[in-house]
Amino acid sequence: MYESKINNAINNSKTIENKISFTKVKNNEYYGTFNVKNTNILLDKIINIELIQLLPDLNKDIFEESYFEKINGEEARVIFVLKHFFEDLGIPRFYMFLKLTRINLYCFELTTIFDKPNNVSDELKLLNISIIQNYELRGNHDCTFCYQVNLSDNTNITPIIEKMITQIFIKTFKRLKQFIENIKIT
Numbered sequence: 626m627y628e629s630k631i632n633n634a635i636n637n638s639k640t641i642e643n644k645i646s647f648t649k650v651k652n653n654e655y656y657g658t659f660n661v662k663n664t665n666i667l668l669d670k671i672i673n674i675e676l677i678q679l680l681p682d683l684n685k686d687i688f689e690e691s692y693f694e695k696i697n698g699e700e701a702r703v704i705f706v707l708k709h710f711f712e713d714l715g716i717p718r719f720y721m722f723l724k725l726t727r728i729n730l731y732c733f734e735l736t737t738i739f740d741k742p743n744n745v746s747d748e749l750k751l752l753n754i755s756i757i758q759n760y761e762l763r764g765n766h767d768c769t770f771c772y773q774v775n776l777s778d779n780t781n782i783t784p785i786i787e788k789m790i791t792q793i794f795i796k797t798f799k800r801l802k803q804f805i806e807n808i809k810i811t
Contacts, residue, residue, distance in 0.1 A: 645802065647795050649787075653776040657794060659802050664766045665809045672760060672768070674701050674725055674733070676801075681705065683800040687793055689718075692744065699727040703735070704742055706749065710789060717750040733758045737777075753777035770798070 647657035661668065674695065681691035692704040703725055709718040722742055723735040735756040741747075758772040774794065776782065782790065 645795055645799050647791055647798075649791075653778060653780055653782070655774040655791070655794070656772070657774070657798065658769060658771045659798055661768045661770065661802055661805045662766060663806050663808055667765045668768045668805070669762055669765070671805065671808070674699070674727055677701070677703055677725060677735075679801060679804060680797055683804055684797050687797060692742075701725045702738065704745065706745065707752075707793075711786065716786070717748065719752040720745050720749045721752050721754055723754075723756075728757075731760055731762075753780060770802075772798075 645657065645659040647655060649655050675693075678691075678693050681688040687708060689706040689708050690704075691706065692702075694702045696702065701724075703721070703723045705721045705723070707719045707721075712718070722738045722740070722745070724738050726734050726736075728734050735754075735758075737751065737753045737755065739751070739753075741751075753776065755775045756772055758770060760771070761769045763769070
């Protein structure tokens with residue numbers, strides 16, 4: 626089911642080229658796309674489960690800390706602890722505990738793990754989220770990333786928090802896009 630939605634988003638994203646789109650489809654469901662071009666590297670060589678480890682390093686203003694445990698070449702567990710953006714509003718700080726699975730050559734899925742990890746404070750609240758990321762290679766140096774983000778149905782998001790979450794995703798993927806596009810092998 627999600628593959629047809631993602632394929633539609635990929636097809637529509639080709640007209641966007643250098644932009645990052647992130648759109649609310651319905652309550653707690655979002656789709657986004659961005660294109661990456663870099664003639665200095667073979668993109669299929671860097672798109673793997675380890676790529677997610679770059680997100681906290683590229684976004685130190687968003688992520689407080691992170692942990693990555695590679696299970697095998699197709700699976701990993703990841704913890705992202707977010708900065709406390711809403712402390713003044715009395716909203717708790719969030720973390721994500723995710724299982725990353727490579728579904729096939731062109732698709733990754735991140736799903737929430739509900740067990741509380743030992744290295745996460747009890748004061749943090751689990752953000753129940755799932756992300757499906759597809760990518761389409763167009764040659765060796767051109768790629769479209771397309772992702773579907775779903776928050777739990779019981780996650781109540783006010784419009785201001787929704788705007789903040791949207792900006793976090795756009796900023797995170799913009800920095801990943803810029804990083805990949807600026808890689809040079811000497």
